[in-house]
Amino acid sequence: xxxxxxxxxxxxxxxxxxxxxxxxxxxxxxxxxxxxxxxxxxxxxxxxxxxxxxxxxxxxxxxxxxxxxxxxxxxxxxxxxxxxxxxxxxxxxxxxxxxxxxxxxxxxxxxxxxxxxxxxxxxxxxxxxxxxxxxxxxxxxxxxxxxxxxxxxxxxxxxxxxxxxxxxxxxxxxxxxxxxxxxxxxxxxxxxxxxxxxxxxxxxxxxxxxxxxxxxxxxxxxxxxxxxxxxxxxxxxxxxxxxxxxxxxxxxxxxxxxxxxxxxxxxxxxxxxxxxxxxxxxxxxxxxxxxxxxxx
Amino acid sequence: xxxxxxxxxxxxxxxxxxxxxxxxxxxxxxxxxxxxxxxxxxxxxxxxxxxxxxxxxxxxxxxxxxxxxxxxxxxxxxxxxxxxxxxxxxxxxxxxxxxxxxxxxxxxxxxxxxxxxxxxxxxxxxxxxxxxxxxxxxxxxxxxxxxxxxxxxxxxxxxxxxxxxxxxxxxxxxxxxxxxxxxxxxxxxxxxxxxxxxxxxxxxxxxxxxxxxxxxxxxxxxxxxxxxxxxxxxxxxxxxxxxxxxxxxxxxxxxxxxxxxxxxxxxxxxxxxxxxxxxxxxxxxxxxxxxxxxxxxxxxxxxxxxxxxxxxxxxxxxxxxxxxxxxxxxxxxxxxxxxxx
Numbered sequence: 001x002x003x004x005x006x007x008x009x010x011x012x013x014x015x016x017x018x019x020x021x022x023x024x025x026x027x028x029x030x031x032x033x034x035x036x037x038x039x040x041x042x043x044x045x046x047x048x049x050x051x052x053x054x055x056x057x058x059x060x061x062x063x064x065x066x067x068x069x070x071x072x073x074x075x076x077x078x079x080x081x082x083x084x085x086x087x088x089x090x091x092x093x094x095x096x097x098x099x100x101x102x103x104x105x106x107x108x109x110x111x112x113x114x115x116x117x118x119x120x121x122x123x124x125x126x127x128x129x130x131x132x133x134x135x136x137x138x139x140x141x142x143x144x145x146x147x148x149x150x151x152x153x154x155x156x157x158x159x160x161x162x163x164x165x166x167x168x169x170x171x172x173x174x175x176x177x178x179x180x181x182x183x184x185x186x187x188x189x190x191x192x193x194x195x196x197x198x199x200x201x202x203x204x205x206x207x208x209x210x211x212x213x214x215x216x217x218x219x220x221x222x223x224x225x226x227x228x229x230x231x232x233x234x235x236x237x238x239x240x241x242x243x244x245x246x247x248x249x250x251x252x253x254x255x256x257x258x259x260x261x262x263x264x265x266x267x268x269x270x271x272x273x274x275x276x277x278x279x280x281x282x283x284x285x286x287x288x289x290x291x292x293x294x295x296x
Numbered sequence: 297x298x299x300x301x302x303x304x305x306x307x308x309x310x311x312x313x314x315x316x317x318x319x320x321x322x323x324x325x326x327x328x329x330x331x332x333x334x335x336x337x338x339x340x341x342x343x344x345x346x347x348x349x350x351x352x353x354x355x356x357x358x359x360x361x362x363x364x365x366x367x368x369x370x371x372x373x374x375x376x377x378x379x380x381x382x383x384x385x386x387x388x389x390x391x392x393x394x395x396x397x398x399x400x401x402x403x404x405x406x407x408x409x410x411x412x413x414x415x416x417x418x419x420x421x422x423x424x425x426x427x428x429x430x431x432x433x434x435x436x437x438x439x440x441x442x443x444x445x446x447x448x449x450x451x452x453x454x455x456x457x458x459x460x461x462x463x464x465x466x467x468x469x470x471x472x473x474x475x476x477x478x479x480x481x482x483x484x485x486x487x488x489x490x491x492x493x494x495x496x497x498x499x500x501x502x503x504x505x506x507x508x509x510x511x512x513x514x515x516x517x518x519x520x521x522x523x524x525x526x527x528x529x530x531x532x533x534x535x536x537x538x539x540x541x542x543x544x545x546x547x548x549x550x551x552x553x554x555x556x557x558x559x560x561x562x563x564x565x566x567x568x569x570x571x572x573x574x575x576x577x578x579x580x581x582x583x584x585x586x587x588x589x590x591x592x593x594x595x596x597x598x599x600x601x602x603x604x605x606x607x608x609x610x611x612x613x614x615x616x617x618x619x620x621x622x623x624x625x626x627x628x629x630x631x632x633x634x635x636x637x
Contacts, residue, residue: 102421103360107610111613118607273436273440285429289418
């Protein structure tokens, strides 16, 4: 039973990280109809920036004065940095392409992926970076006869808070109304006086912020390594395909499904664990191309 | 005035008789055939890689350029061909390259017929994601079933043990690799020429015209009686077979097959090549593949950050030259002839 609870928590931890990445991917597609192939790489960049800040001189100063709380406060730096990167990318690289066929969207974000992957190698080197000190400081709590890292529970909480926060922004604020209106009909929104260009920058930056946050929260538990983004992108794809591209609820449910299947897969069928996920995504695409929660 | 000029330009550009491209093609083929005796063996190897990738890109472009479907999963068919050859050589002890080609093509046909059957149910972005997801199924299997596929170590295919042309050419004895490189270049060149001719015939046949009709307007195509889904499926299988042939030819030259060629960034490279050359033209993917191969080789040799370099090239290409090398060259040539006449 204890093992079961721990495995369940593991899959929630995994789902929380995946949700952060996939929600950003889905938001960007929902508003701007762009499939961002560089999204996983932005997540990896967020992980690197956070690990670098926490492990660097600033991190030492913060942990000296505020202890582990200081380090936790530093984690979102990665997310903010990625949001800034996003706010630069959208007007410069993506804006000229909205009128072109979607093949070009895939191509330019693939080029961006290549650039960012090497930029990370240039900035942070080939050795993995970690912010493990946070994990160590937070210790663990007993579950049954076993110990479970407190930090993992913290990440699950962050995932939930992020889901609620996004839901609140999209469905309960004025900005959310504008966002949804732009997503449904760009020209009509523009005709009603919405500054579509600004909404696009904001939506892209929020999407990037989510990816960066995913990287930031994962890096105390797992080291940031080169290539982690390329792998993460495909899993985020599986999540949004299952849940429905452009749907927030879909990203949440998809992340939970992928988290549970992956945890069960590692336990029971490790060889085909990834293949099963891709096959589930394929099956969903065939039966319900818009995903479980997607609009047509 | 300008209308008349434009019309004249259009007529000269769309109405060349069939013998002109044939003469140009034969001239290029002769130059390519003479090259190995003029340049050093390393350049010959590079060009062989380029020609192999050209076959892959040619196949890929039947879907993107002629049918209007962007596959982000062509690594699957390249890898299917490569791994089938590796299995044939390792497990059946085969040495004949022709046997490898037949086996590899059968393996690829099976995979692409199966995947294609699934994928052509969708178009646009959903098609791209479906092809991507399915190719990653193959990747994860090659990655995880290490006792079958060797995992990340891959499977070695020794070129020295292979024979070409039904045993007429073998590479036993001293200087094996040099002789292999020389002979294999002509082998690949021959198959490349054959593949190009076949693809030319396909895209200029009624079937090819039907694909272009589907690309331009699916609804109208189905109204004139084209069975859209079946045509797409056939195009998918042909496309996969070409890319699979490239995978088959690639293995002996590389000497090793690893899951990297099944991973999705490799599919991205195939897309990159076609766009670099220009996917709206027949020759674009060929030029793009050869140029990309040189570009990548020299980028990797000159800097640790070669990926950044290629990424910048791709971004600039998409923003500034979306019609690629061949498309841009054709436009410049058209402007030049218009200017002089």
